Amino acid sequence: MHYAGDSIIELHVNGESKSVAVKPSHTLLDVLRKQLSLTGAKPGCANGDCGACTVLIDAMPVKSCLMLAVEAIGRQITTVEGLKDAPIQDAFIRNWGFQCGYCTSGFLMVCHALAMHHPNAEQSVIEEWLQSNLCRCTGYAEIKDAIQSILSGNLHRHRQRGAFF
């Protein structure tokens, strides 16, 4: 496989196939925001530190500022727009899991993946996953409350609703 200059590639985003014109130097974050108008993934540090740009690739969180769009060919990409009323979104509202909201979509994606992979996660696992993202409003306690509130109850219903691509 070889890409140079502008190429049309197919990306599978939120359950749909999308054709986009990209250069190999385009990060996945750039393509999601500028070409697909999926602005839920936020540009923050652009250096892999803050996690505001986190999306799911094959159900695992990835910082989209550190992935080339061409690397995502053939992978299942889920952005915050693809969550569609996932339990974690409601849990963030109920637990006041956001303040300014800039980091929220990144935290939602990490928490959503955590709930899928570790529905009975221990404290140490929750902390390990959440440490990948920064909230400059420092609302960490509420975010942790939100993820804990969905770990034991809603996962099965969530899966049935098909909100996870």
Next chain:
Amino acid sequence: MIPFDFAYYRPETVDEAWGCYFNLVSANKKPLYYAGGTEIISMARVNSSVFDAVIDLKGIPACHQLTLQDGAFIIGSGQTLTRIAEFGAYPLLSQTVKRIADHTIQGQITIGGNLAGTVKYREAALPLMISNCRVKIMTRDGLLEMPFLQIFDGRLRLKEGEFLVSLTIDENDLQLPYNHVKKTKMAKIDYPLITLAAMKKGPEIKAAMTGYGDKPLLLPADMLNNDSLPPAERITNMIKLLRDDCKSDLSGSKEYKEFVLQGILEQLFKNFAEGS
């Protein structure tokens, strides 16, 4: 956004990758081997690294192995830290890679990238330095296998166009008693002030550390295991011997690192004496 254009290649065999590299070189292009991409993208974004092409090694099956086979644990260079940690065959390596960067990034960083990158700490090397580990390298003569420490002296000594294909660790070393300590300046997720990995094989302790100087270091085995001296004296002697290797940096002064190392080694001797 990366401020320059480059080409992207995804070969499917080591020979194809090798050919691709030298085809680009002969066309006066500057290629880079690429795996997780975290360091390359970060550096490209600020023009610290400029290149004409990346050759993504993740599509090569030989770089993607992760298996226990024929008495050894085989890890392809393109395996991510997350998958290595979750596979769990070598607990000391699992624990070490789980403290590199953060959980999300561990799903992107590959072991080859950690060893071959420009960030000096190369924490994933520590368990490999103290175990019976061999590497497979793609060279102009094809695949060559050699002891890890023959090619790694703090960084991988690869020639132009060569790349790491896989690592093989003797299964006898996988489940030995071990200690892993990572001290950072402040936050849990940070580059190390000192990271130390140690294992006990029979009566012999082996240890390697990074953060102390400019590159990962092996602790002198003769001093570490000199039973004619009490641990406190062995520690003093090792710190004296390593004085020239110890470097001050943003994480801590030379004097502070020596102080921290003393504490780490005291605890290490205590833990191994207690059988943990």
